[in-house]
Amino acid sequence: MSRTAAEIASTERGPRELPPLGVQPPAAGLEHVDTVLPNGLRVLAVASRGVPLVELRLRIPFAKRGAGTGDPAYAARAEVLAGTILTGTSHRDRIAMDTDLALVGGELDAVVDPEKLLIEGSCLAGGLDKLLEVLADALTSASYVPSEVDNERARLVERLSVAWSQPSIIARAALQRHRYADHPYALEVPQASDVTTVTGEEVRAMHAESVLPRGSSLVLVGDFDPAEVTGRLADALGGWTGEQTAQEMPPLPELTGGDIALVHREGAVQSQIRLSAQGIARTDERYAALQLANMIYGGYFSSRLVENIREDKGYTYGASSRLEFTPAGCSVLVGADTASEVTAAALLETRYELARLAIVEPSEAETESVRQYAIGSLLTARSAQAGLASQLAALVAVGLGVEWLSGHQARLEAVTREQIAETAAEFFAPARFTGVVVGDAALLSAKLRVLGGVVIP
Amino acid sequence: MISPDIHRFTCSNGLRVLLAPDSGLGLVAVSVHYDVGFRSEPEGRTGFAHLFEHLMFQGSESLEKLAHFRHVQGSGGSFNGSTHPDYTDYFEVLPSAALERALFLEADRMRAPRITEENLRNQVDVVKEEIRLNVLNRPYGGFPWITLPPVLYQTFPNAHNGYGDFSELESATVEDCASFFDTYYAPSNAVLTIAGEFEVDTAIALVEKHFGDVPARPRPVRPDFGEPAPESQRTGNVVDAHAPLPALAVGYRLPDPVSDLDGYLASHVLGAVLTEGDASRLQQRMVHTEPLVVEVNARCGLMGAPLDSRDPDTFVFTAIHTDEVASEKVLAVVDEELERLAETGPDETELARVSARWAAALHGNHDRLVSRALDYGATELLHGSAELVAELPERIGAVTANQVAEAAAAKRTTARAVQTVTPGGQQ
Structure with a gap:
């Protein structure tokens, strides 16, 4: 009872002309403030008012100082730090942090790669002060209590075993080794065996030495007035200080062709x-x-x-x-x-x-x-x-x-x-x-x- | 967005049209939702609805193979399509200057798609690669959306693999495609959605111009996919050659999302109270305090999002755990926590957390124009009201502790499916 494919594919009127494009309105400019806070943190705040939310990206350059080659122990420590920096401070335990964030529809998440520690967050626009308060708390007083570090390390070992069974991860690691040999840039996903020896003390020391505002940058995009929000940001993060500059990755060798x-x-x-x-x-x-x-x-x-x-x-x-x-x-x-x-x-x-x-x-x-x-x-x-x-x-x-x-x-x-x-x-x-x-x-x-x-x- | 400005009309051929104009920042999104998904594919043709979705991109009367992609992208836009249990969607987001072009492209394939043997064979190969990528060559591929339904459900529409068996994909014919198109891709069986920057009157005229002469065909009778809930615990096991750790999925039936929406939403809140965020009950206990699992999740819907299908729908619990922890232990803790919630319900803070995060997630999703259009279209199709999207934050906020307790009590050990994954050693 159904038509044949050939019958379906043609109509009496036959093929039609593709309509031309209409007129595109010019894109509006982005209302923004781009500045450096007294603690050395570069801040870019951009208004985008489609929905009552704010998105946050804090990038902290996180390469090892003076390292010419990849250090698996450093990479493993950085991975544990990223997994525990948001799990408790001198003012809040893990549950209090998550509860404070949740009540303003907020999220904060930390990930690390060879170049940087990246803290990504978002919340309802009305809750931005709370999001910044929790973030500042983690940056200035993350506590890395032994129970959190021990649990995170154990979980990380298991998660890494899952990661290393993914073909995309295996291929990426093989490509990095092939392209960049032992350059620190090539060491993206640590081995479980390197993670098992990381201690809370090492992670605390790493935080003190490397989680630094100078050289880092924070981008805020959302439903706010950029000038006003920059002031709030300066107040909220004013207590995050450090003399040193966060460490950028050394240049990569020029990639050359080969087998x-x-x-x-x-x-x-x-x-x-x-x-x-x-x-x-x-x-x-x-x-x-x-x-x-x-x-x-x-x-x-x-x-x-x-x-x-x-x-x-x-x-x-x-x-x-x-x-x-x-x-x-x-x-x-x-x-x-x-x-x-x-x-x-x-x-x-x-x-x-x-x-x-x-x-x-x-x-x-x-x-x-x-x-x-x-x-x-x-x-x-x-x-x-x-x-x-x-x-x-x-x-x-x-x-x-x-x-x-x-x-x-x-x-x-x-x-x-x-x-x-x-x-x-x-x-x-x-x-x-x-x-x-x-x-x-x-x-x-x-x-x-x-x-x-x-x-x- | 909280009160969307939605206009709707129906073309004479039965096509339902939703217009959601707003400040789209110079962009427009167009989507077509057809009221057919993989639950409707015939026995012996698993994976057919999805394969057919691929074929709808392969040309139509006015468009050679590859032309659809080239016209969308060459106008500055992006496109995609996806196949769900109860619907299949096609969509593009483009600079607003390309609105008429997008309507032309969707109308041409609704009117006269060009389905050929050569394109069918080519897309069978592409779909097989898609399945290798997402299922066969990776750990936990298809877990739990393919592996759990055959344990929880007994009828073909609900139980079978929507990605399809290779042999059944290979046996698909051009005649199957023609019959599937004629039956299910009638304009009266679809919802067209336009969202973003456009004038309503202009859009109405353009829709009439391009879709108005798509011939009317009868709207197919939608089957009832209902089946009785299990009366005892059902179990199943799969061996996963790539998985390094054992895993567990537990499936429960949900209240009908259309006729008992508030009951369904109570289960959503239950899932969030159990596993959303570090302060949730199962994250605290199973991941941090005891710890028993590497990761844990509880939610409504097999495809990762709630309210994505009609009845029957599934409440899914999943966990990946170590060899040292028996799956019985994981199950016992889930049951304990469900029982605790069934007795006393969540506290006010727990409810407030879930409600605020839902609102933020909805805003975040709707900040992407294409997601907004798709949400309106799917909700219109499944619930008959795109405006429902805007009511959901309030209805989630109104879910009471008692309702969550009831939802927890309904997750009975005697009416569920438990499916385990055993690592197969190869990695």
């Missing part, structure tokens, strides 16, 4: 392909061109890589390429997860598309599509408080701010197709890439050997 390493994972039914090459900083005049070139390659769904290995060949559910920001610049990071039997073929296509982007100039249609997508994404990203806060926190971390964000649409509009082609030729040449493939070596080795450029274990 891909095959990393064995027993019983894997899918492989992770991860390739990477050196990029440039957001302040480089070629940055907007690199951003658009990356989109054409694999930076959005309508990219060459996704259309090839997903929509044409069905090798993967998601393939992507993105610019990953590093301490002084960025790297291009390409990823796809594919079934074992098509992994070699997917790697072949991934490399082919790199070479094609470096050699074949993008079309006018490709150029305009990524330009509109990048501009639209800017608009979407700034429309919601949480996204805007995270985006600004990343900019503030490298000394930029609202001005960079507000000026970026004009930079995207100005990029020419020739500039994209030049940038692509320089940055997407296959020989500049290195990387890893994680999967079942018994199933992958033969074809990857034929393909070449892969080191088989």
Whole structure:
């Protein structure tokens, strides 16, 4: 009784014309205050009044002082610190902290990576003073009582065992080792065995030495008056002091191209392909061109890589390429997860598309599509408080701010197709890439050997 | 947002339309919710509703394969779709200048999708990769949304795997797709939502222009998926080759979210009192004081969000624990805490905590325009009233200690499913 697929696919009137775009109103400016408090903390407060909430991002540079190579014990200590900094102070125990936050619809969460300790929070706008009070309490008097540290350490050991069973974590760690060897930047997820020896005293000492306002930055986005909120912030965090400056990560070595390493994972039914090459900083005049070139390659769904290995060949559910920001610049990071039997073929296509982007100039249609997508994404990203806060926190971390964000649409509009082609030729040449493939070596080795450029274990 | 400015009308072909204009900061979101999800897929075709969702992106009369993606993204927008037990949604968020284009794209595939053998085979491969990524190649894949229903439920619609078996996905035919489309993708079986920056009169005219001539087809009769609750505890076990630690899921039936919303919300508050935040009862006891588990969660809904389906819906408790702790011990503590709450209910502070966090979470979700549009559309579809979204904070706030006690008492050991995960050794 139902129609056939062919009957469904056509109407009497036939195909219709795509409607043109209407007129886009210009984006309004961001009302903000960008200042440095007497304790050295940089503060950026931006009004965004869609909902009665506030989003907070506090970034504390958290690299080990004087370290040229990654120190697993330091990374493990930092992980325990992040897990316990919000679990009790001289004024509040864990339950009182959570209750005070909950009553203003608030959350605070601390995460650490090799570069930074990041405290993220949010609350109903009317409860901001309470959120800041709890935050200040943790920054100035986190107590790290033995029971909390011991419990957190035990839980962390278990959570790490779960993390290390995730293929994405395994692949990421393999890529970091392959790209950056023993640089501290490469040590992202500690091993359970390094965590078991961390003591409360060590964590307290680490807090005193490294949880510092000078060199750190705090971004607030929400339903408030930026000037007024900056005053409240200065009062709330005035007691957080320290002479030293929080420690930034030393520069990364320049990434050079090379063979891909095959990393064995027993019983894997899918492989992770991860390739990477050196990029440039957001302040480089070629940055907007690199951003658009990356989109054409694999930076959005309508990219060459996704259309090839997903929509044409069905090798993967998601393939992507993105610019990953590093301490002084960025790297291009390409990823796809594919079934074992098509992994070699997917790697072949991934490399082919790199070479094609470096050699074949993008079309006018490709150029305009990524330009509109990048501009639209800017608009979407700034429309919601949480996204805007995270985006600004990343900019503030490298000394930029609202001005960079507000000026970026004009930079995207100005990029020419020739500039994209030049940038692509320089940055997407296959020989500049290195990387890893994680999967079942018994199933992958033969074809990857034929393909070449892969080191088989 | 607390009192959304919602306009609604129905096209002559039966398409229900919701308009929620507000300061969208130069953005507009468009969504279409079809009243069919994986509970409606036929036996022998598990995963079909989701596979069909993929095919709706593969071209239509006016749009070649890949054109949908290119037009949305090339207009500065993003898109996606998702398949739920009772509905399937399609959506895009774009600069407001692209509103008409978005309506054109949705109307074209509602009118005349182009389903071909080649695209079907391609998307079967893509969906299989999606399942490998999210289920087969990772620890706790599909836990508990795929693993728990076959223990708690006995009828095919409620019990089966909505992602699908590979062999059944592979056996899907173009004829299956045509029949599924004709039956379920009628305009009268859908809700179109537009939210963000636009003029209401302009939007009405554009909807009529693009959707007005989508031919009317009968609205399918919605089956009743109700089935009796278990009369004794049911148990099941799965071996997970990638999991390093044992895990446990417990499923209970919930009050009907549509006909007994307040009863359902009492269970939401119960879940939050038990596991939301460090001061919640189970986090305190099971994670921090004793400690028995690595993580613990109790909530309404198998897909991670409450109020996402019609009856029957599931209250889910999950925990990951170490080998040294027996699952019986974890269960015993859950039962003790449920009993304690059933006797005395939560105190005022506990209720106030849950209520404030719900309000903040709702605002946070609605700050994203696309989430706001999807919430309106799904709530209109499931509850017949998008405005209900704005009433929920007040209704959560009005849940009493007694109601939570009743919700706890209803989580009976004799009417539940207990499903354990055993680590399979491989990692």
